[in-house]
Amino acid sequence: MTIRGDVTAVGDGRTVSTQYGERDLVEVTVEPGDAPPRTLTLWGKWTETADYLEPGMELLLTDPEEREWNGETQYATSKGSYVVVEPDYLVDVTDIREWVQCPRQYYLSKLSGLPLKYPVAKGTLVHEVFGDLLRGRDLEAAIDDAVDDAGLELGLLGEDPESVREEVHQHAAAIEGWLNQGLLTEDSAADAASSERAGWHVDDDWRSEYTLISDTFGIKGRCDAIRRGMPVELKTGKNTNRDPRFHDKIQAACYALMLEERGVEADTGTLLYTKNAAVDRAEESGDLSPAKEFSIGPGLLEFVVRSRNRLAAMEHDMTVPTGKESNAKCEYCFSQDACMVVSGRLNQESKAGQIGSMLPEDERDYFEELYEAVEAERREIHAEYAKLWKQSPEERADDDRAVIDLDPDGREELVDGRWRLRARRPAAASSKIREGDRVLASDGDPVHGTAEMGRVERLDEERVVVTTDEPLTLRRLDVYPSELSVSRMLTALHDFVLKGDDRRKDVLFGRAEPSFSDETRDVVPNNEAQNAAVNRALNAEDFALIHGPPGTGKTYTIATLVREFVARGERVLLSAFTNRAVDNALEAVEEQGVTDVVRVGTETGVREDMREHRLENAGGPHEQADRLGAASLVAATTATCGSRVMRSQSFDVVLVDEASQLTEPGALAALNRGARFVLVGDHHQLPPVVQAGGRLTTSLFERLIDEHPEAGVLLESQYRMRQRIQAFSSTEFYGGKLRPASGEVATQSLADLGVSTENVVDGVGFEQVTGTTDAHVDPAEAERVAEVVADYRAAGLDAGQIGVIAPFRAQVGEIGRRVPEGVAVDTVDRFQGSAKEVIVVSFVATGSLDGPIFEDYRRLNVALSRAKKALVLVGDSAALSSDDFYARMLNWARR
């Protein structure tokens, strides 16, 4: 039994005499939600937890001792109990390890990310080879692949691939030696039985990289290997003591805890210090065997949970650790200087002390405000993880978060040792999961069964194909958001506030005005506003902003700018939030004749026709590093701009497309790389996508346009919509300034396409449907939309020339089933940046209108500005006209 609830009161600690002697206790009251409040008595070491427990935190108690007293049931910690603080906050095993080593180190790593250093690169390499060896791969092939994958990092670090190979060989020798030793021992029946319970087969004596998630302990992680039910962790350092290091034991103990939860008696942990095999025996003494075993007892497991609790409580309060929480030993620490500088500049309490001058108050406030906003966003991701166990599979499927009830349909091992898993879908349903996404693939129970991260190769109405590192029986896919983009936001914030250029900070903190030189050239002769924007950007000594309403040639302007900067001999970084936007901009840049291009991104992320620009084509490590360092134009997403590799690069100027969709720290990740920057966007279209709301919803673009209007230029002429279509958007969002770029654009008609306009709307029209439901879907309206689409098809339009936009995914699904293949049906978010000859907008008629259907008028602006020649709105006018904005829209559409 477990008790779980929100803490409402925490009593004072006291000591009482019991039959076992003097014992400490604290009473805590929790409200389980569906049951009356309960008082829990925490005994002994668990009283420590009460020190940082606060009302509002969630608490979980396993295996409580129950007793009746005065007609009331009382609960207390028993011998086998664990107390877990904020169990929904999934703490990563590596974070617990770091926290135990030093809480301040945990915080600093979170801020500054992993550095581009050889030991880090080597660690990744050896881990990859280890996994491959366990999967039975040939050693040479495994090393070759791993060194190839790390090529660019090795090149940037100036490492010679041959000597790296040599070194990895020595580490691999330790692994192989120990592996062989392991394989000689007989399986015991008990081990076999417990392995079966954990969900892998006994023949799999080994399992590498096992993903574990615990909804009881609030821990997630990926164990390097499991050997007969026991956790094995690989360390590329050396350790000549007989015992593993304490914080390394912690890591293995975390996995043991999660294995025990699954009924596996994991009472022994193994740490494999692979560098021991490379140590010269003549020079070093001590225990040089790489494998160190240790026994995992209840005391250690409880310590792990208490440390995790402390970390989770700190994250709950968003406080900064001081290093005193687990008695860090600063005098031996490599990070001591960095630690003292950070605490000095941000005025934080730190066990190591402070050095350096404190940052001005407004910078510290800014740092704190954004830090909290980013961490709030992280909590939203954790809340998303918690839905894995809080929602039933059916609820998750209904919520578009999972594809369930798959029928496994074979699997094959790929040449690189990974797996391709296939399954059939019994019934097609809508879901957020798309081809190319990273998902959690599982045997049906991602939390208590077997689960692995995978990439969706194919997902259609009938079939699912996923690639994973390890095989499993594929029965379910779940959305599993990554913390990477949040982590990168934090690093970007750190790089800007703590390491940023002084002039940049003066301008962005309002202590100096952005400056411009005043040379003017005729760069874009046919478009006055674009020409002004290009000149503003070329003259900017700090930054420039280009505000481009729909279809005004934002991408064209960026491409022109890139050409001009490159011609001036400057090194340019081109970035945007999504890979799609980066490749789009790059395509326009190529049309401008710029050819010296490097595209940084993963193979699957980069569009096929842009892959030729990937560094992997440049040759070996040194060639790749040289190519990156010498390219006049580098293009990458903003998240990639925050990677170890990109943080080693600097540029004269950074250009960011779709900048109004970026959070401020998201934009900083790119801007930190260059001396000047140009942001291109439109704050009247989609804002940044954030879950937690608050400070992150305002983009840097919007803030700067507001604070420094003189740094921006509005592109006024649009190349997309006929006059009648653009009118509403122009009046409502752009002060009436938007106009068609030419008479041809203004007067375009469906007749230009050679189709008959007799039975269809040519221009703007409204179709009345009667709203009956309050849900996010209206089948009757979907039917009407399908009829409108059929009319356009009958008039002679191709399916590919028609698009349908609906506010909710459920309605998208409803319409998608009713229209011919080739008609694009999607939500607004997927439509930003694209256009169609004809657009039909489904408002999902409801009897009443509680709030704007498209959440935000900016979304509607996007929906209404995708059509070139014809736009049909389908909705319930009675409901729509109850809102002033929609009422004006109706007037315009019905004119």
Ligand SMILES: Nc1ncnc2c1ncn2[C@@H]1O[C@H](COP(=O)(O)OP(=O)(O)OP(=O)(O)O)[C@@H](O)[C@H]1O
């Ligand atoms: N100065 C120009 N001369 C000729 N054609 C132009 C010019 N500027 C833009 N265009 C054309 O107008 C079209 C729209 O331009 P572009 O795709 O750059 O717009 P955008 O503002 O990025 O659009 P969106 O609002 O969808 O992001 C393109 O076909 C582009 O080639």
